[in-house]
Amino acid sequence: MAQRRLVVVGGDAAGMSAASRARRLKDREQLEVVAFERGRFASYSACGIPYWTGGVVDGPGALVARTPEEHRERGVDLRMLTEVTELDLPGQRVRARDLTSGRETWHGFDDLVLATGARPVRPPLEGVDAPGVYGVQTLDDGKALLDGLERTTGRRAVVIGAGYIGVEMAEALVRRGFAVTVVERAAQPMATLDPDMGALVREAMCGMGVEVVTGTAVTGVVTGGDGRVAAVATEDGEHPADVVVLGLGVRPETTLARAAGLPLGESGGLLTDLAMRVRGQGNVWAGGDCVEVLDLVSGRTRHIALGTHANKHGQVIGTNVGGGYATFPGVVGTAVSKVCDLEIARTGLLEEQATAMGLRFVTATVESTSRAGYYPQASPMTVKMLAERRTGRLLGVQIVGREGAAKRVDVAAVALTARMTVDQMTALDLGYAPPFSPVWDPVLVAARKASASVATG
Amino acid sequence: MAQRRLVVVGGDAAGMSAASRARRLKDREQLEVVAFERGRFASYSACGIPYWTGGVVDGPGALVARTPEEHRERGVDLRMLTEVTELDLPGQRVRARDLTSGRETWHGFDDLVLATGARPVRPPLEGVDAPGVYGVQTLDDGKALLDGLERTTGRRAVVIGAGYIGVEMAEALVRRGFAVTVVERAAQPMATLDPDMGALVREAMCGMGVEVVTGTAVTGVVTGGDGRVAAVATEDGEHPADVVVLGLGVRPETTLARAAGLPLGESGGLLTDLAMRVRGQGNVWAGGDCVEVLDLVSGRTRHIALGTHANKHGQVIGTNVGGGYATFPGVVGTAVSKVCDLEIARTGLLEEQATAMGLRFVTATVESTSRAGYYPQASPMTVKMLAERRTGRLLGVQIVGREGAAKRVDVAAVALTARMTVDQMTALDLGYAPPFSPVWDPVLVAARKASASVATG
Numbered sequence: 001m002a003q004r005r006l007v008v009v010g011g012d013a014a015g016m017s018a019a020s021r022a023r024r025l026k027d028r029e030q031l032e033v034v035a036f037e038r039g040r041f042a043s044y045s046a047c048g049i050p051y052w053t054g055g056v057v058d059g060p061g062a063l064v065a066r067t068p069e070e071h072r073e074r075g076v077d078l079r080m081l082t083e084v085t086e087l088d089l090p091g092q093r094v095r096a097r098d099l100t101s102g103r104e105t106w107h108g109f110d111d112l113v114l115a116t117g118a119r120p121v122r123p124p125l126e127g128v129d130a131p132g133v134y135g136v137q138t139l140d141d142g143k144a145l146l147d148g149l150e151r152t153t154g155r156r157a158v159v160i161g162a163g164y165i166g167v168e169m170a171e172a173l174v175r176r177g178f179a180v181t182v183v184e185r186a187a188q189p190m191a192t193l194d195p196d197m198g199a200l201v202r203e204a205m206c207g208m209g210v211e212v213v214t215g216t217a218v219t220g221v222v223t224g225g226d227g228r229v230a231a232v233a234t235e236d237g238e239h240p241a242d243v244v245v246l247g248l249g250v251r252p253e254t255t256l257a258r259a260a261g262l263p264l265g266e267s268g269g270l271l272t273d274l275a276m277r278v279r280g281q282g283n284v285w286a287g288g289d290c291v292e293v294l295d296l297v298s299g300r301t302r303h304i305a306l307g308t309h310a311n312k313h314g315q316v317i318g319t320n321v322g323g324g325y326a327t328f329p330g331v332v333g334t335a336v337s338k339v340c341d342l343e344i345a346r347t348g349l350l351e352e353q354a355t356a357m358g359l360r361f362v363t364a365t366v367e368s369t370s371r372a373g374y375y376p377q378a379s380p381m382t383v384k385m386l387a388e389r390r391t392g393r394l395l396g397v398q399i400v401g402r403e404g405a406a407k408r409v410d411v412a413a414v415a416l417t418a419r420m421t422v423d424q425m426t427a428l429d430l431g432y433a434p435p436f437s438p439v440w441d442p443v444l445v446a447a448r449k450a451s452a453s454v455a456t457g
Numbered sequence: 458m459a460q461r462r463l464v465v466v467g468g469d470a471a472g473m474s475a476a477s478r479a480r481r482l483k484d485r486e487q488l489e490v491v492a493f494e495r496g497r498f499a500s501y502s503a504c505g506i507p508y509w510t511g512g513v514v515d516g517p518g519a520l521v522a523r524t525p526e527e528h529r530e531r532g533v534d535l536r537m538l539t540e541v542t543e544l545d546l547p548g549q550r551v552r553a554r555d556l557t558s559g560r561e562t563w564h565g566f567d568d569l570v571l572a573t574g575a576r577p578v579r580p581p582l583e584g585v586d587a588p589g590v591y592g593v594q595t596l597d598d599g600k601a602l603l604d605g606l607e608r609t610t611g612r613r614a615v616v617i618g619a620g621y622i623g624v625e626m627a628e629a630l631v632r633r634g635f636a637v638t639v640v641e642r643a644a645q646p647m648a649t650l651d652p653d654m655g656a657l658v659r660e661a662m663c664g665m666g667v668e669v670v671t672g673t674a675v676t677g678v679v680t681g682g683d684g685r686v687a688a689v690a691t692e693d694g695e696h697p698a699d700v701v702v703l704g705l706g707v708r709p710e711t712t713l714a715r716a717a718g719l720p721l722g723e724s725g726g727l728l729t730d731l732a733m734r735v736r737g738q739g740n741v742w743a744g745g746d747c748v749e750v751l752d753l754v755s756g757r758t759r760h761i762a763l764g765t766h767a768n769k770h771g772q773v774i775g776t777n778v779g780g781g782y783a784t785f786p787g788v789v790g791t792a793v794s795k796v797c798d799l800e801i802a803r804t805g806l807l808e809e810q811a812t813a814m815g816l817r818f819v820t821a822t823v824e825s826t827s828r829a830g831y832y833p834q835a836s837p838m839t840v841k842m843l844a845e846r847r848t849g850r851l852l853g854v855q856i857v858g859r860e861g862a863a864k865r866v867d868v869a870a871v872a873l874t875a876r877m878t879v880d881q882m883t884a885l886d887l888g889y890a891p892p893f894s895p896v897w898d899p900v901l902v903a904a905r906k907a908s909a910s911v912a913t914g
Contacts, residue, residue, distance in 0.1 A: 013896070048831060048891050057891075062831040307896050308889035315905075329884050336888035345888055374505060374519040407861070407894070410868045410887045417885060418875030427786050428874060430867045431793035431802055432765035434505050434514075437864070439470070439764050448772075 004031050006321055007094055007109035009084045009256070011037025012044060012138075013307050014288025015115030016066065017314020018321065019076045022111075025322025033076045034107060036096050038083035041139035042068055047307050049142040050165070053149070054172030060139045087112070087260040089284065111283045111321045114257055114270060115314070118250035118289035118305045123160075127221030132229035133244040136165060145245070154242025155179055158232040160218050162189035164337045166247025167201065170210050171339050173245070181211040181239045182247075183218055183232060190344060192335060193398050194351050196365070197384055200400040204342035213239070250305045252290045265292040267303035274327040276317045285321065287313025287328075294330035297348050297395065297416055298357055304331060332416040333396075336406040345409035348396025348416050349386060360389040364422075364449035368442035370404030372434035381405040383446040385412075385422065392421035392454040397443070404436075411443050422450040461488050463778055464551055464566035466541045466713070468494025469501060469595075470767035471745025471774070472572030473523065476533045478775020488779070490533045491564060493553050495540035498596035499525055504764050506599040507622070510606070511629030517596045544569070544717040546741065568740045568778045571714055571727060572771070575707035575746035575762045580617075584678030589686035590701040593622060602702065611699025612636055615689040617675050619646035621794045623704025624658065627667050628796050630702070638668040638696045639704075640675055640689060647801060649792060650855050651808050653822070654841055657857040661799035670696070707762045709747045722749040724760035731784040733774045742778065744770025744785075751787035754805050754852065754873055755814055761788060789873040790853075793863040802866035805853025805873050806843060817846040821879075821906035825899035827861030829891035838862040840903040842869075842879065849878035849911040854900070861893075868900050879907040 006022055008015045019035050035042075043066040052059030071078040079096070085104065086095040093108045120135035122128055132152070134145040157173045159166045162184035173180045182189065182205065188198030189205060189212060205212050216234045221244060224230035231238040252269035254262075263271045263279045269292035271279045276291075278284045288310035292301035312328055319326035334347040354361050364385045371378040381401025388395055397412035399405050415425055425447035432439060440448070463479055465472045476492050492499075500523040509516030528535040536553070542561065543552040550565045577592035579585055589609070591602040614630045616623045619641035630637045639646065639662065645655030646662060646669060662669050673691045678701060681687035688695040709726035711719075720728045720736045726749035728736045733748075735741045745767035749758035769785055776783035791804040811818050821842045828835040838858025845852055854869035856862050872882055882904035889896055897905070 045829060045831070045891065045896065047889075047896075048829065051832065051891055056833060057831050306889060308887070308894075308898075311896050312884060327884075329881075331886045334886045334888050336890045336893050338890070338892050343893075347886070347888075372502060372505065374502070374514050375508065376513060404864070406890075407864065407888055408867075410865075410885075410898075411871055413886050413888070414868055414871035414875065414877075417881075418871070418877065420871075420875065424786075424874075427769060427784075428867075429788045429791045429804070429870050430765070431791050431804075431864055431870070432504075432763060433793045433795065433863075434502065434508055435795050436793050436800075437765075439502065439504075439768050441765075441867075 004110040006033045006111045008035035008113040010115035010117055011035050011042035013310035014314040016043045017311050018113045018317040021315055021318020022322040023075050028075055035078045036082045036084050037080050039138050039140045044139045049136050050168035050172045054175040087256050089260050114286040115288045116253045116290045119253045120246050120250050121248040125220045127223050130223045130229045135246045152242050156240050157243045158239050158241040159245045159247050161247035163249050167339045169245045169247050184214045185217045187215050197398045197400050208340045252303055254290050265301050269303040275320050276313050285317045287317050296330040296332050332413050334413045341402055343406035345399040345406040347409050347413045354395050361386050361395055362453035364446050366445045366449055368445050372438050375434045379403050381442055383442045385446040385450040387422040387450040387454050392423050394420055394422050408443050422447045426451050461567040463490045463568045465492035465570040467572035467574055468492050468499035470764050471771040473500045474768050474771020475570045475774040478772055479779040480532050482779025485532055492535045493539045493541050494537050496595050496597045501596045506593050507625035507629045511632040544713050546717050571743040572745045573710045573747045576710045577703050577707050578705040582677045584680050587680045587686045592703045609699045613697050614700045615696050615698040616702045616704050618704035620706050624796045626702045626704050641671045642674045644672050654855045654857050665797050711747050722758050726760040732777050733770050742774045744774050753787040753789050789870050791870045798859055800863035802856040802863040804866050804870045811852055818843050818852055819910035821903050823902045823906055825902050829895050832891045836860050838899055840899045842903040842907040844879040844907045844911050849880050851877055851879050865900055879904045883908055
C-alpha cells in the first residue's frame with residue numbers, strides 16, 4: 001500500500017493530538033505525518049498562561065506537554081516557525097512559508113487537519129496596537145507580556161474584559177504587584193454567568209483589591225509622548241495604565257479556511273460533522289479553537305475555545321485518520337475558573353440563553369457548604385440551577401464558592417448529557433462523608449429546590 | 458377531616474426527615490406526628506463520630522442537626538429515651554416503653570414509619586462484651602467511647618475490621634495518641650474496594666503509623682484480672698489492647714419488624730417499594746439503615762447504611778405521608794472516605810461483585826493527577842474502572858488519591874445512573890482549568906483506557 005500523507009496545520013492541542021494519535025495507529029511506511037506551527041511553541045497549555053504570568057507556575061517549559069524534538073522522535077515531522085499561507089484543496093496541497101528564511105514550499109496531503117486555533121479579540125480602537133497592550137492567547141503572547149511586565153517601571157495595569165481570561169489575568173497582575181483595574185461593558189464580571197452570580201465574582205475581585213468598572217465601553221487606548229500606552233479611555237473617563245491586557249475572549253482563526261471556501265458558522269468557526277470532518281469534505285478535518293461544536297443542550301453549534309475540547313477533537317481526528325472510528329458528540333458548555341480562592345463554574349444554559357431559545361424555565365438558587373457544616377473548612381457555595389418548566393429537564397447550573405465548589409459542576413455536566421430532570425437528580429447517589437459534603441450535596445439541594453419549583457410552577 | 462396520626466419509630470436521619478417533611482406538608486389539625494427515640498440523641502450525624510473521637514470536630518452538640526426541643530417547636534412530638542417494644546399492625550398501634558420510668562403505653566397510628574437504624578456487628582466471641590470494647594453506631598456509643606478513652610491510662614488500641622468505620626476510627630485513635638493496630642480478616646483493608654486498590658489504602662495507613670494485620674480472623678477478646686479488655690486474640694497471635702473498637706460494619710436493626718412479620722431481605726433489612734412503603738403494606742413505611750435498597754447496577758437489593766440515603770428515604774416517606782408523591786429509585790453504591798490525607802471512593806460494582814453476577818468485564822487502572830501536572834499541589838490519584846465486555850457499559854469506578862480525588866467519583870455515579878458506556882464517558886464535558894484538572898480529567902483517562910479495552914477485548 002502506498003504511503004499516505006497527513007498534513008496538520010497548527011501545532012497546539014488539537015493538531016498535535018491528531019498527529020500523535022494517527023502516528024500511533026499507523027506505522028511510518030503507511031503514513032507520513034507533517035505538522036506546521038507558525039509560532040515558537042507547540043503542544044502547550046495556553047490555559048496556563050495566567051498562572052505563569054502570576055508566578056504560580058514556571059514557564060514556558062513547564063507548560064509544554066511535548067517538545068518539537070519529542071514529537072519528531074515519535075515520528076511526527078513538526079516544522080516550527082512555519083506558517084501555512086494557502087490551502088489548495090482541489091490540488092490536495094498546502095503552501096507553507098518558513099518564517100525564518102521566507103522560503104515557501106508546497107506540501108501535498110491525503111488528509112488535512114486544520115487546527116489553526118483562535119486569535120484574541122482586538123477591538124478596532126485607536127491605540128490598541130500601541131506598545132504595552134498585550135493579548136494572551138499563545139505562549140509567544142505570554143512571553144511577550146512577561147517581558148513587557150519586567151521592563152515596565154509603572155505599576156498600573158488595566159484589563160479590558162472581565163471574562164475568564166480577564167479575571168484570571170487580573171489576579172495574575174495583582175500577584176505581580178500591579179494596581180489592577182478591570183473594565184467590562186456588561187453590568188457584571190463573568191458574562192459567562194448570570195448577572196446575579198457574576199455579582200458574587202465582583203465581590204471577590206474587589207476583595208483582592210481589583211477595581212472593577214462595569215457597564216462602560218472602552219472607547220480607545222491613550223498613548224503617551226513615547227508612543228506607549230498611557231491610559232484606557234472609557235465612556236465614563238480614563239484609567240491610567242502602564243500595561244493593558246486584552247481579555248475580550250477569542251475568535252476562531254479561520255482565515256485560511258475562509259479563503260478556501262470551507263463552511264463557517266456564525267462565529268466564523270469551521271463547521272464539522274461528528275467525526276470532526278469539515279462538512280462536505282472527504283479528507284479535511286478540523287478541531288480545537290477554530291471550530292464550532294454542537295451544544296447538546298441548545299442543539300446549536302457554538303464556538304467554545306477550551307483546551308480540553310481541543311484535545312478530544314484531536315483524539316477523534318487522529319483515530320479516524322488512523323483508520324479507526326471515533327466521534328465527538330458535542331459539549332454541554334462546562335467551564336470552571338478561579339479568582340484567588342473563589343471558584344467559578346457553569347454548565348448548560350444561562351437565563352439569557354434559555355430565554356433566547358424560547359424555553360420557559362424555573363431557577364433555584366441555594367446556599368450550601370463544601371463539607372458537613374460541622375467539619376473544619378466547610379466553605380460556603382452558591383448553586384444556581386435552571387430547569388425547564390413542565391418537563392423538569394435540567395438546563396444549566398452555575399456555582400460560585402470556595403474550595404470544593406467548581407468541580408461539583410461535573411455532576412450537572414453528566415446529568416445534562418444524559419438529559420436528566422432535576423427530579424431525577426434529587427435521587428443521585430453522590431459521595432457523602434463529612435469531609436467531602438453535607439449529607440445533601442449542594443447540587444442535590446439545588447435540584448430539590450428546582451424540582452419543587454417545577455412541580456408548583 | 459379527622460386528624461390522622463403518624464408514628465415514627467427511631468429519631469435519627471430517616472425518621473426525623475420523614476417526620477419533619479410530613480409536618481411541613483400538613484398542618485397540626487390534619488396530622489399528629491409522634492416520634493420515639495430510645496437514645497438520648499436525635500437527628501444526628503453518626504458519620505461524624507470518628508471525627509469527634511479524633512478531636513477534629515466538637516461533639517456531641519455540633520453533630521446534632523436539630524435538637525429534640527427544636528423538633529417539638531416545629532410540631533413533632535419527639536419522645537426521647539422511649540423505646541418501641543412491639544408493633545401491633547392489625548391493631549394499628551405500637552407499644553412504647555419510657556426508659557426512665559419503665560412505663561409502657563400503646564399509641565395508635567394511621568401511618569407508621571420504621572426508621573430503627575442499624576446495630577454494629579458484634580461477633581459472637583468470648584469477651585466481646587467486656588469493658589473497654591466499644592461499638593460506634595450512635596452518638597451514645599460515641600460518648601461512651603470518648604469517656605472510655607479518657608479514663609484509660611493505657612495507650613494501645615485495637616480496631617477490629619478495616620472497613621470505612623475501622624479505617625476512620627484508626628485515624629481518630631492515632632490522633633488521640635494511641636498506638637493502633639487494625640485487624641482484618643480479608644487480605645487488604647477496605648473490602649469495599651478491590652484488593653489492588655485496598656493495597657493503596659494499606660500503604661497510607663502504615664504511613665501514619667498504624668499496624669495493619671490482615672488475612673487473620675479474630676478468635677476472642679482476652680480480659681485481664683480486672684475483667685477489662687487486655688488483648689485481641691487472632692489466629693496468628695494476640696495483640697495487647699487497652700481499648701478495642703468494633704469496626705465490623707452494621708446490620709439492619711429490624712427486631713421489631715421481624716416480630717411483626719414484615720418482609721426482610723437477605724441482609725435482614727426491610728424490603729420496600731419505590732415509595733418506601735414496606736412491601737405488601739398500605740400504611741407502614743421504612744427507610745434509612747434498617748432497609749435494603751435497590752442497587753441500580755446489579756438490579757438487586759442491598760443493605761447500605763449511609764446517612765445520605767437515610768435522609769433521602771425520610772424525605773420520600775414524609776412527602777408521601779404528607780399527601781405528595783415521591784420515590785427513591787435506588788442507589789449505585791457510591792461511598793467516599795478518607796484516612797489522613799488519603800481520599801478513597803467507589804461506586805458501582807467491584808470485580809468480585811461483577812463476577813458473582815456472571816458479568817464479563819474489562820478493567821482499566823490509570824494514574825493521573827488532581828490538577829494540571831504543572832500546577833502547584835497537583836496530587837496523584839489512581840482510578841480503576843470496570844466496564845462490561847461487548848456493550849462497554851460502565852460497571853464501577855474506584856479512586857484512591859489525595860486532595861481532589863474522592864468527589865470525582867460523582868461523575869461515575871451519575872454515569873452509572875444514566876447507564877452510560879465508557880465510550881460515551883470519554884466525551885463528557887467535565888470542567889477543565891489548570892487548578893482543577895489535567896486537560897483530560899482522571900476519570901476520562903480511565904474511560905479512554907477502558908473503552909480501548911472494550912473495543913479490543
